[in-house]
Structures are given as structure tokens and as C-alpha cells.
Amino acid sequence: MGLNKKYDGYKAYDYLEKGKDYVEFKTPKGIGRVEEYYVPLSAEEEKRVLDLAEKCIFISLHDHPVFFPEDMSRVFEYNREGRQLADYESLSKSYLDGIFDNLMDGTCTISSKNGWKWNDVLQDLGLRLCDLAHQDFIIRCEKVEDIRRAHREGKLALIPTIEGGAMLENEVDRVEILYGFGVRLMGITYSESNSLGSGLKEKNDGGLTALGYKVVERMNKVGMAIDCSHVGDKTTMDVIEASTKPIFLSHCGARALWESNRLKPDEVLKACAAKGGVIGIEAAPHTTLTANNLAHNIDSFMEHFEYIKDLVGIDHVAFGPDTLYGDHVGLHHAFTANLSIDKVNKGTLPYDEVEYVKGLENPTEASINILRWLVKHNYSDEDIKKVLGENILRVLEEVWV
Ligand SMILES: [Zn+2]
Numbered sequence: 001m002g003l004n005k006k007y008d009g010y011k012a013y014d015y016l017e018k019g020k021d022y023v024e025f026k027t028p029k030g031i032g033r034v035e036e037y038y039v040p041l042s043a044e045e046e047k048r049v050l051d052l053a054e055k056c057i058f059i060s061l062h063d064h065p066v067f068f069p070e071d072m073s074r075v076f077e078y079n080r081e082g083r084q085l086a087d088y089e090s091l092s093k094s095y096l097d098g099i100f101d102n103l104m105d106g107t108c109t110i111s112s113k114n115g116w117k118w119n120d121v122l123q124d125l126g127l128r129l130c131d132l133a134h135q136d137f138i139i140r141c142e143k144v145e146d147i148r149r150a151h152r153e154g155k156l157a158l159i160p161t162i163e164g165g166a167m168l169e170n171e172v173d174r175v176e177i178l179y180g181f182g183v184r185l186m187g188i189t190y191s192e193s194n195s196l197g198s199g200l201k202e203k204n205d206g207g208l209t210a211l212g213y214k215v216v217e218r219m220n221k222v223g224m225a226i227d228c229s230h231v232g233d234k235t236t237m238d239v240i241e242a243s244t245k246p247i248f249l250s251h252c253g254a255r256a257l258w259e260s261n262r263l264k265p266d267e268v269l270k271a272c273a274a275k276g277g278v279i280g281i282e283a284a285p286h287t288t289l290t291a292n293n294l295a296h297n298i299d300s301f302m303e304h305f306e307y308i309k310d311l312v313g314i315d316h317v318a319f320g321p322d323t324l325y326g327d328h329v330g331l332h333h334a335f336t337a338n339l340s341i342d343k344v345n346k347g348t349l350p351y352d353e354v355e356y357v358k359g360l361e362n363p364t365e366a367s368i369n370i371l372r373w374l375v376k377h378n379y380s381d382e383d384i385k386k387v388l389g390e391n392i393l394r395v396l397e398e399v400w401v
Contacts, residue, residue: 003053006154007092011161012085025078027067030090030325030362033323037359039298039372048377054271057151057389058371061160061280061320062229063363064105065091069214075334082110082123087325088137094364095371097151097389098141098159100250100320102126105163106190106338107331115338116166116173116190125160125181132158134264140182144396149166164199170211175218184400185248186224188212188239189232191340197235200261201340206233208239216242221225223401228321229282236268245399246276251320253281253288253304254311262287266311272311276398278391280320281305283360284352285329295352298359298369314383318392321366
């Protein structure tokens with residue numbers, strides 16, 4: 001049930017008093033902050049899109065479905081509050097049935113400048129889950145059936161996700177604590193290294209550490225899905241080999257199309273698929289560029305999709321747009337160091353900086369345009385079903401326990 005979502009008008013933290021119980025930040029429009037763009041279609045294609053939106057289970061493998069402040073110079077203050085505001089209304093207009101919500105990730109700077117502190121991660125998670133508990137439209141997803149139920153009932157299943165494992169420090173049991181608090185997917189490292197292994201910005205990738213092997217084993221036993229989107233190539237290969245279950249590369253692209261550590265070389269993409277894993281295509285500004293599209297847009301994003309699909313097969317690709325409700329480029333400028341923006345995109349050619357990614361500006365627009373683009377390019381119903389959700393569900397059925 002991609003359409004007609006059962007949204008009742010709830011806004012984030014409606015149970016509190018703005019300005020009294022928490023600092024209020026003016027938020028931009030969730031949809032329409034910038035000019036909306038929808039892939040143009042014929043009347044017949046429009047009909048097919050609506051039909052597919054209704055019958056396919058559509059899951060975003062990576063997103064940040066929250067508002068950022070309209071005044072981006074206040075983003076540090078906003079993040080110090082540790083209280084992100086989900087945009088329920090805009091999500092109710094998306095085609096999504098499931099969304100992996102990555103919370104504050106590299107910008108979880110509540111008590112520290114550099115983030116990833118255990119207490120901060122728990123505060124971020126706890127406040128968001130408290131907010132979710134006060135409404136009915138978004139289901140906190142704990143098992144695969146919750147996604148199927150969301151699809152049947154016009155709701156959205158939100159899967160709490162953490163992009164890197166730095167906050168485990170040297171405590172393997174924290175995997176279980178996070179699972180207990182609802183986390184169902186975790187990255188091994190963010191772009192910088194941690195006690196588990198090497199991140200993608202390192203010059204010397206030392207591979208998975210002894211502790212990293214223990215964490216992979218524990219994640220397999222607990223039933224938490226593993227992600228290596230921000231992990232160095234050698235460490236990723238070690239994780240794929242060590243894990244008894246398939247893993248995700250939830251938000252990335254093909255380095256063969258664009259020279260950037262943020263994207264994956266063919267051998268890593270192939271190894272992930274050979275183990276049964278799924279690769280989600282990334283749409284954050286200036287990531288999935290190509291020589292054909294030096295201004296980031298839906299066509300360059302889809303070039304990465306088609307390249308990876310041809311390399312590893314349609315059963316191993318999906319979408320992890322990594323979008324948000326607010327000025328994503330402004331966020332990158334503010335958080336260049338935390339997000340390692342300058343360290344990862346070497347660039348095949350000089351590219352045009354865009355103010356936003358046309359057609360993929362936020363989770364709602366991205367979900368609608370991904371389906372529209374696939375219909376416009378004559379993908380079969382069966383293939384569309386696979387890449388929107390069935391491939392992800394197959395892995396989750398195997399991984400989550
Ligand atoms: Zn990321």
C-alpha cells in the first residue's frame with residue numbers, strides 16, 4: 001500500500017510544548033523546499049506507476065527522514081539538543097513501506113565535537129523511539145512481518161540503524177544492547193577507523209581487527225544486519241568472508257564510474273553479491289556522479305544502479321538514497337570534517353557543485369522518482385518488485401532472527 005497512508009496529522013514531539021520543553025528550530029518545507037521535479041511520463045506510464053506503488057513493497061535501505069533547521073548555521077545547536085524531528089507528513093506522501101533510519105550518524109555531536117559517543121547514540125535513539133511511541137502511522141520495525149504489515153495497513157515501518165560501530169568501544173555485548181533498543185542494522189565502521197576495522201578514508205586499511213571478528217560473529221548470532229558502506233575495501237572483504245550471513249552495502253555506488261572512496265570497486269561489489277548480499281544505490285549530493293553527468297542528478301544515480309545491476313545481477317541491487325528534509329549540501333559544508341567529505345571524493349573529472357540533487361532532494365521525492373524512472377525505462381514488474389523491496393526482504397528473512 002504505497003498510496004493512501006494512514007497519517008493522522010501528528011508532528012514530531014507533539015506531546016511536548018515547543019520552546020518550553022525543548023528548543024525550537026524553524027524547519028524548512030519537507031517537500032517543496034526547492035523546486036520539485038518528477039520524471040515526466042505518459043498517461044499510460046502514470047497509471048503503471050500508481051499500480052506498482054500500490055502493489056510493491058518499497059524499502060529505502062538508507063535515509064535520514066528528519067528535518068534539519070532552515071538556518072543551517074544553527075545545525076550544531078540543533079544537533080547538541082539530540083532531538084531530531086521526523087517529517088511524518090512528508091513521509092506519508094512517499095511510496096515507502098519501510099525505511100532504514102540512520103538517526104544522527106556522523107553528526108551525533110550531542111556531547112562531543114566528533115560524535116559517536118555511546119551515551120549520545122542512546123540519547124538520539126531513545127528520544128526518537130519515544131516520539132515514535134506517541135503516534136500510529138510509523139511502526140517501529142522489529143521483524144520482517146512489520147514491513148509486510150506496514151504495506152498492508154497503509155503505514156511505514158521504520159528500522160533504527162547506526163552507520164558505524166565506534167560507540168561499541170571494546171564492548172561486544174553492546175551489540176545486544178543496541179538490538180534490545182531496536183537497532184537492526186549497523187555499519188562496522190564509519191569513514192574513519194575504529195576498534196573493529198578500517199574506514200574508507202584510511203590510506204592503510206589493516207582489515208578487520210580481532211575485536212571486529214568477534215563483533216561480526218555476535219551480530220550474526222544476535223540477528224543484526226551488517227553494513228559496510230563506509231568501510232575500507234580490505235576490511236569489507238574480511239567482513240564478507242567472516243560473516244555467516246549476507247551483508248548490505250546499503251548506500252554506495254560504483255567506483256568504476258567515479259573515482260571516490262565512498263564508492264565500491266567491482267571486486268567488493270561482486271563479493272557482496274556472491275555471498276547473497278544487496279547493494280543500495282546512494283544519492284547524497286556529489287556521491288554517485290559519472291563522466292556523463294558531472295552535475296549530480298537522477299540520471300547519474302541510475303547509471304550507478306544499471307552498472308551494478310549488470311555487474312552483479314538484478315537480485316542484488318536496491319536503493320539507499322541517503323536523503324533528508326532540509327539543505328543536504330549545506331549540512332555537508334557545515335560538517336565537512338565529521339562526514340569526511342573532502343577525504344573521499346577525489347573525482348574522476350572536475351564536477352559541478354549542485355545546490356540539491358534534482359529529483360532526489362528528499363526521501364519522498366526520491367521514492368517517487370525511482371519508481372517513475374524504472375517505469376520510464378521499461379523495467380518489468382518482476383524486476384521493479386525485486387529492486388524496490390523483495391531483494392532486501394530476502395536478505396532480512398535470512399539475517400534477522
Ligand atoms: Zn552514510
